[in-house]
Amino acid sequence: MIRDPDVFQPFLHSLRRFVRERLVPREAEVAAQDRVPEDLVNAMAAQGMFGYSIPEEYGGAGMTTEELVLAAMELSQCSVAFRARVGTNTGIGSEALVADGTPEQKARYLPRLASGELTGSFALTEPDAGSDATALKTTAVRDGDDYILNGTKCFITNAPIAGVFTVMARTDPEKSGAGGISAFIVPRGTPGLGTGQPYQKMGQAGSPVSEVYFNDCRVPAANLIGGEEGQGFKTAMKVLNKQRIHLAALCTGPAIRMLDDAVRFVTERKQFGQLLADFQLVQAMIADCQTEIHAARALILETARKRDDGQDVTMEASICKYFASEMCGRVADRCVQLFGGYGYIADYGIERFYRDVRLFRLYEGTSQIHQLNIARRTFAQAGSR
Numbered sequence: 001m002i003r004d005p006d007v008f009q010p011f012l013h014s015l016r017r018f019v020r021e022r023l024v025p026r027e028a029e030v031a032a033q034d035r036v037p038e039d040l041v042n043a044m045a046a047q048g049m050f051g052y053s054i055p056e057e058y059g060g061a062g063m064t065t066e067e068l069v070l071a072a073m074e075l076s077q078c079s080v081a082f083r084a085r086v087g088t089n090t091g092i093g094s095e096a097l098v099a100d101g102t103p104e105q106k107a108r109y110l111p112r113l114a115s116g117e118l119t120g121s122f123a124l125t126e127p128d129a130g131s132d133a134t135a136l137k138t139t140a141v142r143d144g145d146d147y148i149l150n151g152t153k154c155f156i157t158n159a160p161i162a163g164v165f166t167v168m169a170r171t172d173p174e175k176s177g178a179g180g181i182s183a184f185i186v187p188r189g190t191p192g193l194g195t196g197q198p199y200q201k202m203g204q205a206g207s208p209v210s211e212v213y214f215n216d217c218r219v220p221a222a223n224l225i226g227g228e229e230g231q232g233f234k235t236a237m238k239v240l241n242k243q244r245i246h247l248a249a250l251c252t253g254p255a256i257r258m259l260d261d262a263v264r265f266v267t268e269r270k271q272f273g274q275l276l277a278d279f280q281l282v283q284a285m286i287a288d289c290q291t292e293i294h295a296a297r298a299l300i301l302e303t304a305r306k307r308d309d310g311q312d313v314t315m316e317a318s319i320c321k322y323f324a325s326e327m328c329g330r331v332a333d334r335c336v337q338l339f340g341g342y343g344y345i346a347d348y349g350i351e352r353f354y355r356d357v358r359l360f361r362l363y364e365g366t367s368q369i370h371q372l373n374i375a376r377r378t379f380a381q382a383g384s385r
């Protein structure tokens with residue numbers, strides 16, 4: 001749902017201009033320095049980019065799902081590092097509080113997440129609990145008015161720069177699986193909380209990811225999200241369900257950008273005395289990219305509208321994430337092909353996108369986990385007919 005098209009369309013327009021004029025020219029610098037420079041972080045904060053999904057009463061833009069995915073498709077038409085910088089605040093790093101936080105927890109953290117003063121991070125994955133996230137071993141043991149957390153999280157986006165973490169930990173060791181898991185807010189500076197060195201990654205330079213350690217980390221009971229034990233995994237699933245639609249949109253922006261770059265290249269370069277764009281085999285690759293981008297966009301918008309309408313989109317969210325992330329990988333591969341040898345050379349940027357977008361098929365549910373989820377729900381629907 002778009003609340004006011006007269007406000008939203010000019011907003012999208014100015015976002016597009018900001019991405020093209022301010023972010024795209026700095027892509028190579030971000031990749032070389034492996035960080036988003038402070039002046040751009042401040043500029044993104046001034047644009048309100050950290051608060052897109054956070055309710056207006058807490059200083060955000062309170063975007064509907066449809067608005068959020070449309071903004072995401074614009075914002076992500078540049079290096080993934082830029083939107084990753086704001087992305088935990090507009091997604092997994094704030095959404096647990098938005099969905100299930102108590103009024104006090106929301107009032108305490110959401111305004112600072114919306115302004116970008118604090119960077120949020122979502123810590124679910126562990127060395128032995130990846131796809132099988134309910135196998136997590138981090139413990140949270142009640143001690144008077146506190147909980148004491150122990151354990152290790154791995155692959156946590158923005159952990160090296162985060163000011164606050166949403167942490168999934170087991171409060172009931174008797175209950176294996178989802179039932180014994182609770183969600184906590186843990187601010188940086190809490191004694192016993194540590195973060196590792198950023199990993200060296202295949203791509204997404206400028207988006208720091210590291211381990212997070214809890215060694216007798218004492219957290220007030222008031223930081224238990226929602227105030228009730230055993231609800232953490234449900235909260236995590238709420239976060240991920242919305243995020244899957246959002247992430248699908250964030251896979252579509254890079255695909256649009258890569259196709260734009262490839263179109264420019266093939267309409268300028270000549271071989272055999274004619275433009276590459278005139279070869280029908282080249283046109284086929286362009287058409288396949290364009291078709292898949294349109295299919296993803298339509299699927300995402302329909303799912304976003306259904307979610308705004310209050311419908312259960314659990315299966316559709318998985319379909320969006322699965323299709324859009326795989327689509328983006330195929331588009332990246334074709335675009336490298338369209339650039340020929342230049343597609344393999346760093347100066348042309350397309351190889352960076354190729355490496356950056358590979359992650360989309362791995363995190364927030366691998367493609368295989370989404371296939372299983374989609375099939376399971378398809379069988380369930382068939383059984384209930």
Ligand SMILES: Cc1cc2nc3c(=O)[nH]c(=O)nc-3n(C[C@H](O)[C@H](O)[C@H](O)COP(=O)(O)OP(=O)(O)OC[C@H]3O[C@@H](n4cnc5c(N)ncnc54)[C@H](O)[C@@H]3O)c2cc1C
Nearest residue numbers: 122123124125130131155156157209362363364365366368
């Ligand atoms: C750069 C990066 C950033 C990340 N950011 C975050 C973050 O901010 N917060 C967070 O909590 N996590 C984050 N993750 C973790 C990410 O969500 C996990 O890596 C992902 O869920 C997969 O888990 P795994 O790596 O342990 O792989 P595994 O679960 O070990 O999977 C390995 C392979 O086996 C397949 N597989 C596993 N189970 C099945 C099955 N039942 N059937 C068929 N195939 C299966 C998988 O599809 C995959 O191909 C991030 C990861 C990376 C790399």
